[in-house]
Amino acid sequence: MEKTIRSVFIGEVAELPQKLGKTVIVGNKEIAVFKTEKGDIRAIENRCPHKGGVLAEGILSGEYVFCPMHDWKISVKDGKVQAPDVGCVQSYPVEVKGDQVYILIRE
Amino acid sequence: MLKQKLVLIGNGMAGVRAIEEVLKINPDGFEITIFGTEPYPNYNRIQLSKVLQGGTSVSDITLNEWEWYEDNKIKFYPGESVITINTKTQSVSTDKGRKESYDQLIIATGSNPFMLPLPGADKEGVKAFRNIKDCEEMIEYSKRFKKAAVIGGGLLGLEAARGLLNLGMEVDVIHIYDYLMERQLDRTAGKLLQAELEKQGMNFLLQKNTAEITGRKQVTGLKFTDGSKIKADLVVMAVGIKPNVALAQEAGIPVNRGIIVNDYLETEIPNVFAVGECAEHRGIAYGLVAPLYQQGQVLAKRLCGIQDKGYQGSVLSTQLKVSGVDVFSAGKINEDEGTKVYKMYDDWNGVYKKVLIENGKIAGAVLFGDTKDGNKLFDFIKKGALIEEYLESSQCVNSEVNLVASMADEELICGCNGVTKGSIVEAIKANGLTTVDQVKGCTNASRSCGGCKSLVSDLLACTLGDQYQADQKEAICSCTTLSREEVLAEIRDKGLTHIREVMNVLEWKTDGCSKCKPALNYYLGMVNPLKYQDEREARYVNERMHANIQKDGTYSVVPRMYGGVTTSEDLRKIADVADKYKVGMIKVTGGQRIDLLGVYKEDLPKIWAELDMPSGSAYSKGLRTVKTCVGENYCRFGTQDSIGMGIRLERKFEGLNTPHKVKMAVSACPRNCAESGIKDVGVVGVEGAWEMYVGGNGGTHLREADLLFKFKSGDELVEMIGAFLQYYRETAKYLERTSAWVERLGIDHIREVLSDELMVTEYNHRIEEALSVVQDPWKEAINNKNLLRDLYQNVKIPVETK
Ligand code: SRM
Ligand SMILES: Cc1cc2nc3c(=O)[nH]c(=O)nc-3n(C[C@H](O)[C@H](O)[C@H](O)COP(=O)(O)OP(=O)(O)OC[C@H]3O[C@@H](n4cnc5c(N)ncnc54)[C@H](O)[C@@H]3O)c2cc1C
Ligand code: SF4
Ligand code: FES
Numbered sequence: 001m002e003k004t005i006r007s008v009f010i011g012e013v014a015e016l017p018q019k020l021g022k023t024v025i026v027g028n029k030e031i032a033v034f035k036t037e038k039g040d041i042r043a044i045e046n047r048c049p050h051k052g053g054v055l056a057e058g059i060l061s062g063e064y065v066f067c068p069m070h071d072w073k074i075s076v077k078d079g080k081v082q083a084p085d086v087g088c089v090q091s092y093p094v095e096v097k098g099d100q101v102y103i104l105i106r107e
Numbered sequence: 108m109l110k111q112k113l114v115l116i117g118n119g120m121a122g123v124r125a126i127e128e129v130l131k132i133n134p135d136g137f138e139i140t141i142f143g144t145e146p147y148p149n150y151n152r153i154q155l156s157k158v159l160q161g162g163t164s165v166s167d168i169t170l171n172e173w174e175w176y177e178d179n180k181i182k183f184y185p186g187e188s189v190i191t192i193n194t195k196t197q198s199v200s201t202d203k204g205r206k207e208s209y210d211q212l213i214i215a216t217g218s219n220p221f222m223l224p225l226p227g228a229d230k231e232g233v234k235a236f237r238n239i240k241d242c243e244e245m246i247e248y249s250k251r252f253k254k255a256a257v258i259g260g261g262l263l264g265l266e267a268a269r270g271l272l273n274l275g276m277e278v279d280v281i282h283i284y285d286y287l288m289e290r291q292l293d294r295t296a297g298k299l300l301q302a303e304l305e306k307q308g309m310n311f312l313l314q315k316n317t318a319e320i321t322g323r324k325q326v327t328g329l330k331f332t333d334g335s336k337i338k339a340d341l342v343v344m345a346v347g348i349k350p351n352v353a354l355a356q357e358a359g360i361p362v363n364r365g366i367i368v369n370d371y372l373e374t375e376i377p378n379v380f381a382v383g384e385c386a387e388h389r390g391i392a393y394g395l396v397a398p399l400y401q402q403g404q405v406l407a408k409r410l411c412g413i414q415d416k417g418y419q420g421s422v423l424s425t426q427l428k429v430s431g432v433d434v435f436s437a438g439k440i441n442e443d444e445g446t447k448v449y450k451m452y453d454d455w456n457g458v459y460k461k462v463l464i465e466n467g468k469i470a471g472a473v474l475f476g477d478t479k480d481g482n483k484l485f486d487f488i489k490k491g492a493l494i495e496e497y498l499e500s501s502q503c504v505n506s507e508v509n510l511v512a513s514m515a516d517e518e519l520i521c522g523c524n525g526v527t528k529g530s531i532v533e534a535i536k537a538n539g540l541t542t543v544d545q546v547k548g549c550t551n552a553s554r555s556c557g558g559c560k561s562l563v564s565d566l567l568a569c570t571l572g573d574q575y576q577a578d579q580k581e582a583i584c585s586c587t588t589l590s591r592e593e594v595l596a597e598i599r600d601k602g603l604t605h606i607r608e609v610m611n612v613l614e615w616k617t618d619g620c621s622k623c624k625p626a627l628n629y630y631l632g633m634v635n636p637l638k639y640q641d642e643r644e645a646r647y648v649n650e651r652m653h654a655n656i657q658k659d660g661t662y663s664v665v666p667r668m669y670g671g672v673t674t675s676e677d678l679r680k681i682a683d684v685a686d687k688y689k690v691g692m693i694k695v696t697g698g699q700r701i702d703l704l705g706v707y708k709e710d711l712p713k714i715w716a717e718l719d720m721p722s723g724s725a726y727s728k729g730l731r732t733v734k735t736c737v738g739e740n741y742c743r744f745g746t747q748d749s750i751g752m753g754i755r756l757e758r759k760f761e762g763l764n765t766p767h768k769v770k771m772a773v774s775a776c777p778r779n780c781a782e783s784g785i786k787d788v789g790v791v792g793v794e795g796a797w798e799m800y801v802g803g804n805g806g807t808h809l810r811e812a813d814l815l816f817k818f819k820s821g822d823e824l825v826e827m828i829g830a831f832l833q834y835y836r837e838t839a840k841y842l843e844r845t846s847a848w849v850e851r852l853g854i855d856h857i858r859e860v861l862s863d864e865l866m867v868t869e870y871n872h873r874i875e876e877a878l879s880v881v882q883d884p885w886k887e888a889i890n891n892k893n894l895l896r897d898l899y900q901n902v903k904i905p906v907e908t909k
Contacts, residue, residue: 010902017897019644023708027906037607037618054660057648059625062618068648068656071621 007095007102014099016041021056021065024103031092031103032056034076036063041094042076043103049087110138113410114199114209116189116354118143120152120555121383121399122215123171128407130179136411139181140207142199145238146186148173153396153523153556155242156428159270165239170554192358194376211378211410214355214366218348218384218394223258227320233342236267245341249274252340256280256329258317260287262427264345265304269429271343272308279337281312281329291425291436295452296459296475303432303457312337350385350392365392370417372406382406389420396555397421397523404525424485424522426478426558435481438488439463439471446470449494464494482562486518511565520562523555528566535570543567581840584622586615591840594627598634605631606645621647626841629728632764633836636877643898649726652898653884654711657704661691662711664703665725666718667761670735670753670773671699677720684717696725698732698770712899715885721761722885728842729764733757734772736780738792747792749775752821756790756828762881763874765832766839766848784812787845788828793817797824801831801857802849810846813854815861826871830861833870836877 010024016035023046024031032046032055042063046056053069060066063077073082079091093104113129115122118141126139143149147169154168176183189199198208220235222228232248235241245267249255255271257264260282268278280287286297287304301311316332320342328338350365361367361375365387372380372388383399384392393399398421405418424437442448442463449462458476462469462484468491472484487497500513511520516529534540534549543563547553553560568575582588589597594613603609606627610619619627624645632639643651654662666681681701685693691705700723706714715722724731735753739745753773763769772781775792783789785805789812791798796817803812815831818824834857839848849857860866888894 008904010904015896017644020897022897023901024904025901026904033902051658052660054656057652057656057660059621059647060644061620061624064618064620066621069658073620 004107006105006107008105010101010103012099013041013096013101016101019060021058021060023054023056026103026105029105032065032076033094033101033103034060034065036060036076041096041101043092043094044074044076044079045090045092047089048072048074049081049089050085055089111136111210112208113137113139113211113213114207115139115141115213115215116192116199117213117215117217117383117385118145118149118183118185119215119217119383120149120170120396121217121403122213123149124400125213125215125382125403125406126181127171128404129410132407132411132413134179137211139179140209141176141181141183142187142189142201142207143183143185144188145240147239148176148183148185150239151555152238153428155236155239156266156270158239158242159236159245159267159274160430161270161273165242189354192354192360192379194358194360194379197378209378212380213406214360214374214379214381214385215383216351216354216385218392219351220344221347221349222344223317223346225317225320227322227326228344230320230322230326231324232322232326232340233320233344236263236343236345237348245271245343246274248341249276253277254279254339255341255343256337256339257343257345258329259345259347260284260311260313261290261345261347262288262425264343265309266428267343267345268309269304269307271341276341277310278308279310279312279339281315281317281331283314283316285314287311288425288427288434291440291473292434292475293440293461293473295461296434296436296473299457299459299475300427300432300434304429307429307431348384348394350387352385355381355385363387363390370405370419371409371415372402372418373409380406380409388418391420393421393423395423395425395523397525398423400524400555422485422489424481426481426556428556428558433474433476433478435472435474435478435484437472437481437485438469439465440473449498462494462497467493469494469497482519482522482559483514485522486514489519511562512569520566521550521552521555521559523558524551526550526552531563531566532570535567541567541571541575583626583841584620586610586617586620586623587613589613591626591630595630595634598630603631604635604638605640606642619645625650629764629766629841633877636880650728652708652711653722653724653726653888654706655726659705661705661707663725664690664706664711664714664718665696665700665723666720667723667757668700669757670733670750672735672750672754673700680718680720684714687717688714696732698723698725699734700725700732708899709901712885712889712895716889721883724761724884727764728767729762729769730757730760731768731770734770734781734786736774738773738775742775744778745775745792746794747775747797749773749781749790749792752790752792752797752824753781755821755825756788759825760828760832760878762883763832763836763878765836766841767844769832769835769845771828785809786812788831790824795819797821799824799827799831802845802854804844804846806844808846810850813849815854815858826867827861829874830867830870831857833874833877834860834866836874837870 008026019037021032021034024033030046031043034042048067050072053067055065057068058065064073065076072085079089081087095102149171151168151170157163188202190202192199200206220237255276256279257268258281260280268280271278286294287300317329318332319330321328326342330336352362352366355366356362366381368381368386368388372382374381382402402418408415427434447464451460461473463471469487514528518528520528540546546563553563609627628642628645649655688710690703694702696702733753733756735750738749769787771788772783772786773790774781774783783791785803789800789803798817799815800812801815804810
């Protein structure tokens, strides 16, 4: 089956909180969108692989978010869980056009 | 130059220490091979007691990691025993069929536990306490069985018994004498020790002679010579050790109780040495590491061809490694016609001190309850010092730091490793050492039994002066090597104003983590409450959202109810809100107020607005609740207005940021219905006065609060609570509850600091400053559009959008 990539507009750069996450709900998908200290925008699935913690509410440090439930450390860039824990969450490419932010979702 | 082949049999504490000493003197002189029956790198046997008592794992007690063997090019055969020594061909062979020749051979095979040859001693469940395997087996047993019996009331037996108690077993200790540790203590100290251990839950059967171990395959109990019996699923024999000499004996090396060695650790066979518990020197086979390490040093010098006066034997000192028990003894312990004693016995506090004097010289000592003088006395005993010297030195010294300051340079700090005060001070100065761990790494002090850690710490304190903080070694987190104290000092000195600046200036290794960011946020705010801009993105979710997150991502709402008092109006509002937003549950909390659980993030601000009540801060590192009892207005026992005082305190201190949460309670009589005895600050009203208790905790580590002061007036009480809280704010580590903090600083110390009126005024001044900027966080959020958008609103994109 052919896969398509959908580009979803989620808002303007200025509407995203600095150094924090935001919960973005696209249909039935929940995505955690982060604006890092450097100003990069990252998007990963809003569900910790451990016990489903909401990653959007975690503490963001550089390119990592610490899950608010039990403190797993997860890369917001590629969704990889950091040692000593293991696992991975889906990460989504982000496109910024001017001041508009798009997330690319494969379906 | 051709290297000499040096072979060591026995990868234990004495043998490996001798090798370490050899490597220190001549790192390239030998081709070294080590055989060890146990399948581990060299570990600290002494600490097995700690492993059994919990809190220390087997991996924590390794002394030389696998890399050490590699780095020093040592051929190491773990799990391999030497079975024969051929002194003619100068070679050894092992149970794995390996053969190795030597130029020099060290036998360091240690001892074997002595097992009483009782009927039934071969049953399952009869153990010794000697190595990692024994330790692991006992831990396994404790999971399946309830009753343990330890035969032997000496050092080892008592440490084993304490461990088994910690593992949840019931423990009987059987001892043949009428008091404990008769080899190291006199009757008085032995009895004091028994009383203390009984308090800890040990049961003693003294003057009992075991006749038989009963049971079929597995032990079920013990039978004594007087006909009595007890039940036991596990029997630990700790009645002594015997030098492990079989291998040497078979090889024709002369042995008595141990392998006979001279002052240079030479056996009677050329090129064969023995060291450690298996060796017998001038008729003595030692069973403690301090003498064994001294032997190791002498042996190393001998092997490396360095002149030395040889090993002269050792005076022993003993300490028991059971928490909550301080006993020390050294030299002679029981008086006879030739001795005089200097004695001090404080029955009430359980402190006992006895110094034995022979011809005016200190010949021995027994201490119980307060062992601070132990090291000093031990040194005096070895020097044969006059009793006057001790008496003079013990006058006027009250603080521990003074005590080490007054020690002579050649006095021993670490008995196990023979490290003197002088060499530690030198190492601190030469290498810029600042922590106990660094001193350990550099000098070996405190590397074995750990008993001298506090002395080393005192020594750092008096060498470094103000720069030293006893527990500074603890880095804030792995993003930095700096401790709380260092970071705070930098923040103050350099006037750092925000988290990023701290991380940049102090060269953080990362962009921070969930440990250091909230901690830095707290410290910065504490140092500069008026100017600091709280960084909400550095706060843990609950404190950022001002609500506790639940496992399903919803939140809870706990409005403030000052002193646990509410009104029908407030209750109605709560009920209405609960209905309107269909909250999951309405629950009365353990803190005398109401919790609305299962609230959706986006409903939080609406609920707060409709409640129009202040936040209860049930999520904060700050003041939580002030519980109160009914008090004098209603209760027939009440002596004070506890409700009024509780409300006053809650109104005054609400919104304050503290290192960890702070809970208070006010009861109006010692019946203590508000549970003031387990609160960070607990107040108890008594006739005409208020008692102030601090450092209580009802949580993970239950702790009874200590009485700090008693006041006639409520104003004085409130002022002292202010000073106490500010002192805590300024000196506690982030996430350190008052219970741990009080324990760390000591209640006496805190009382001393807060006895200074000037300090109390200053602390109050600073806490008022911090309180002056407090705002209700719920009001703040509902009135700030950006906050509402950034924190509480989700972005929703319907599926159709393309
Ligand atoms: C709501 C409440 C239970 C209840 O329904 O009664 C509660 C709920 C929680 N407590 Fe508690 N504690 C509650 C009273 C207590 C008490 C009793 C008391 O205060 O009288 C204690 C023991 C007393 C003490 O602290 O000394 C208590 C000791 C803890 C601890 C252990 C603290 C410690 O230092 O050992 C934690 C964990 C922590 O703080 O790190 C904790 C943590 C928690 C957290 C916040 C766990 C978390 O981080 O998610 C719970 C939030 C549950 C939720 O989903 O909302 N809770 N907790 C109580 C709120 C009281 C209030 O009105 O504010
Ligand atoms: C629980 C416990 C608590 C203690 N507490 C203290 C204390 O607080 N203070 C103190 O000073 N001392 C204490 N000791 C005593 C101290 O541990 C010993 O004195 C010290 O370990 C002896 O060192 P060693 O090298 O002579 O023997 P060990 O450390 O026993 O080493 C001998 C090693 O040789 C191995 N071996 C034996 N035969 C062979 C062979 N044929 N081939 C190869 N390998 C062989 C053994 O398996 C063993 O690993 C304690 C001991 C125990 C068990
Ligand atoms: S005791 Fe406290 S932390 Fe533990 S489950 Fe109950 S509410 Fe949660
Ligand atoms: S759910 Fe994320 S760490 Fe447990």
